[in-house]
Amino acid sequence: MYLVIIITLAVIAPLVTTVVQGVTTDWDAGLVVIAGQQWVFWGVGIRLFTAGLSQALRPQFTMKKILRIDAPGATQLVGELGYANIGMGAAGILSYFFPDWAPAAALAGGLFLLLAGIRHIAKPNKNAKEWIALATDLLIAVIVLVYVGWVLVTGAA
Template identity: 45%
Template sequence: MGYVIYIAATMLVVPLFSVLGEFFYRSPQARFFDLTWKWFIFWAIGIRLISAGVNQIANPAFTASILQLNDSAYLVIRELGFANLLMGGLAALSLFFPTLRPAATLGGLYLGMAGLLHVIRGIEHVNLKEGTALISDLWGFLIVVAYFLDSFFFRHKT
């Protein structure tokens, strides 16, 4: 249950509080959607992938249990952990270096493809933890899609 709570916190609760906190207490003149992308990319993609990566490197058995794999998959899971760590790091750095934000969306695109694989695998085989990962993966992808739609179609050009 702790995993589900952690995922819910990083994908929605903490980013929302971060957006509202900065909007109302630090930058009321800031464009609300700019703050939304800043914080959702940081938390739902950056922190989510960093923590997944660290966990996959240090404890591949956790991911193996989610995907119902045996210990022969540990090496590949650790390699996946390094990829998650690097993509998450890029998204986390985009908080401090906004010019990295478009590149940081790579992590969200990756999450979308991972979510698609969960769906292809078959919903009937998905347990609670994998279902939670599926939802958070697709959520990360939706954040990226919304970010690009906002960036290309709705942002006012100066």
């Protein structure tokens, strides 16, 4: 189930909504802006928000199934990571309704996912859930950070 949710939120939903928005608007905003905004909503917004809820409400799953940590004292740290994810995710979700927020949400979420993905690379003996997290963290990070760069260079939003 974890795999289906992550792949849907990180790849399928943003890809489908990018194509739908692009086709229905004749790609007026351009591919980078449309894709960037969709990945901010789905990859940063929905994905980080739902991950944050999971981490805040059931930190043991993240600790044991993803990070393979067996230390009861780490539940507070994982819960607080969840709160940070909820905050970044909320900004990404709200960027759908307030498009001017999208670059800022993309920068915060993209840097977080990039650094988390890089950290996952360095970890030895990764399990399947860690590989999925690593790949999707880096995919989302690259897409939304390219979008941020595009907005900075072109002024598009």
